[in-house]
Every structure is written in structure tokens, then in C-alpha cells.
Amino acid sequence: MARKEKAGAASKRADWISKIRTVVIETLDRAGAPVRTDEALMKDISRRHHGALSALYGRHRQRLKAMIDSVVHEETETDDVLQESLLQIWNEADHYSPKAGKPLGWMVTIARRRAIDRLRRRQAYSRARERYGQALLQRPRNARREAYDPFILNDLRGFLKKAMRALPPSQCEAVELAFFKGLSHSEIAAATHAPLGTVKTRLELGLRKLTYALRPFRHKV
Secondary structure, eight states: OHHHHHHHHHHHHHHHHHHHHHHHHHTBOTTSOBOOOHHHHHHHHHTTOHHHHHHHHHHHHHHHHHHHHHHHOOHHHHHHHHHHHHHHHHHTGGGOOGGGOOHHHHHHHHHHHHHHHHHHHHHHHHHHHHHHHHHHHHSOHHHHHHTTOHHHHHHHHHHHHHHHHTSOHHHHHHHHHHHTSOOOHHHHHHHHTOOHHHHHHHHHHHHHHHHHHTGGGTTTO
16 A cells, blocks of 8 residues: 555656656757746847847737737738737837836737727728718719819829829839729739738828829819
């Protein structure tokens, strides 16, 4: 009986030692050095160490991506927001203070705000398109015919070209490909080698600026 108890105790000790050893091994990197804490990595990021950013990103990427996706619900936009969040973390690392909480909480806050901003922009763009469509349907027929007057169209084309040239090159290119060449968002992304979410953002910003620039023609078109 005593032997069995001793054997059982020895087995428990062995299991406990094995678990401790596993934990220790998991806290060491391949070179044998202790894995750095998030706080230590944040300090290195504030000193512009790219390796520290890669380590922190690799450690928390899945959590951040899951949180962003729960807000925007679109994979391409999730990836875009994740990249934007990573850039903000890099640029604002020196603003982080351990007194405010853990680095992960700070990172999650940045990513959540960016995800909410992206969702709001998308919703605002959808509402604007819907209002524009309804306004066209409600216009009198004679006003619609007036919009096709050659002189008005020529003025509008010239003004539109001028407004297009004032756009940033990436936004101008996206608008031209979408509305003058008839490319879909996916086709524009492939043609410009840009993420789909980035293409949508460029179109949204470009159209917003064009709409503002074309205000003098609103009573004519």
C-alpha cells in the first residue's frame, strides 16, 4: 500500500515537473532567450525597432483581426483596417503608457476605432448613393431632358476633367477606371495592384470630392 502511494506521489511529481518544463520551454524562443513581454516590445517599437513590431503583430494578429472582422464583416476591409491599425501602432508607440493598461488593450482600442470609422464611412457612402438615386427619380422630366443639352454637357465635361485633375493620382485613377472604363471594384484592384478595400476607399473619397466640386452644376444636372 505504501509503495503504491509513493509510486502515485512520484508520478504526480513527474507530471508536475513535466508541466513546469513545458511552460518554461514555451516561454523561450528558438535562440533560448526568454520571450519578451508586450511592454518590452512596445518600448522597442517606440525606438523604431521593426523586429519588435513584427513580434507583437505575430503574437496578437489573430485577436485583432477577429475583433475588426466582428465590426466590418468583410474580409478585404478587415485586412485593410488591420494594416492601418498596425501603422498607427508603429507611429504612436511612444504615446503608449503602461499606466493606461496592457499593450494589447491599447492596440485593441486603436483597431476598434478604425474598424468603426471604416464601417461608418461605408454606411455613409451607401446612404449618399441611395439619396442620389431617389433624387434623380423625383426630378421632373423636363429637368432630366435639360441635363442632356449639348452646351450644358460640354461645360460639365470640361469642369469634370478639371476636377478630376485636382484629385490625388490614386483616387483619380480609381474613378476613371470605374466610371469611364466600366471596370468593377475587383478589376480595379487587379489593375492597380491594390487591396479591394483600398480601391473602395479611393472611390469613396474621390467621388465625395467630385460631388463637392460639382456643386455649381447641381441645378443643371
